[in-house]
Amino acid sequence: MTKTPRNFVHVDTWVFDLDNTLYPHHVNLWQQVDARIGEFVSNWLSVTPEEARRIQKDYYLRYGTTMRGMMTEHGVSADDYLAYVHKIDHSPLQPNPAMGAAIARLAGRKLILTNGSTDHVEAVLDRLGISHHFDGVFDIIAADLEPKPAPQTYAKFLKLHDVDPTRAAMFEDLARNLVVPHELGMTTVLVVPDGSREVVRETWELEGRDAAHVDHVTDDLTGFLQRLKP
Known part of the structure; x- marks a missing residue:
């Protein structure tokens, strides 16, 4: 029908x-945020960039945002996370x-x-x-x-x-x-x-x-x- x-x-x-x-x-502004998220995950969990990427995308798919996954699984502060990942070049x-x-x-x-x-x-x-x-x-x-x-x-x-x-x-x-x-x-x-x-x-x-x-x-x-x- x-x-x-x-x-x-x-x-x-x-x-x-x-x-x-x-x-x-195609501006790919989110690509900058995406990279910052990977850095945050890698630094917070002390894992390689490759492992951080896997975790990042897994949480994004399962929780709606990587941030929610990091908060739920690892006790991350939302304020710290948002301040870090949105520090990008908007030009x-x-x-x-x-x-x-x-x-x-x-x-x-x-x-x-x-x-x-x-x-x-x-x-x-x-x-x-x-x-x-x-x-x-x-x-x-x-x-x-x-x-x-x-x-x-x-x-x-x-x-x-x-x-x-x-x-x-x-x-x-x-x-x-x-x-x-x-x-x-x-x-x-x-x-x-x-x-x-x-x-x-x-x-x-x-x-x-x-x-x-x-x-x-x-x-x-x-x-x-x-x-x-x-």
Whole structure:
């Protein structure tokens, strides 16, 4: 049976992930964070970079973030972890006034829901020049350190920002993070690489574009938003 994707005519709250969603995958900004995470794991556990990489990716897949795995398995402090892994060079990001204009014309609130930290969000949005278009940020601290795709994280987000999920849309680069939003009634959009540049991702991170819980897929978020009726 062919699925009928949900539309946007009823949407009054627009929810965006941050990394690899509000900027292109090929910028590979997350690659810097990824490398810092590996260094942190290696240093904390006194293991080789190769073993740290294995542990890092295992925890990422099982716990939603490597940080959650390190906290659960090894008692790591979230503050120490976040301060270390987000100390990166944001200069590869360039201002994106076209995206800003496309976001601005969306009717309703615009919120960010991320597994990163508010400091990282602010640095990214400042580089993109789109900070003023957003009405709020829900980060990993607001989530009580429980990352997406944990159901309780979405519940906390919806309650804190008084969001009716049946009148909301969610934009994400990981299909698994759209399962719960779709179950709650949100219109879901998966943002994928444009295919023209090399991206550094795990295989499973690029899967799911044909999943039933994905209403729309785009490799050009700005263009996708521009085509929506205001």
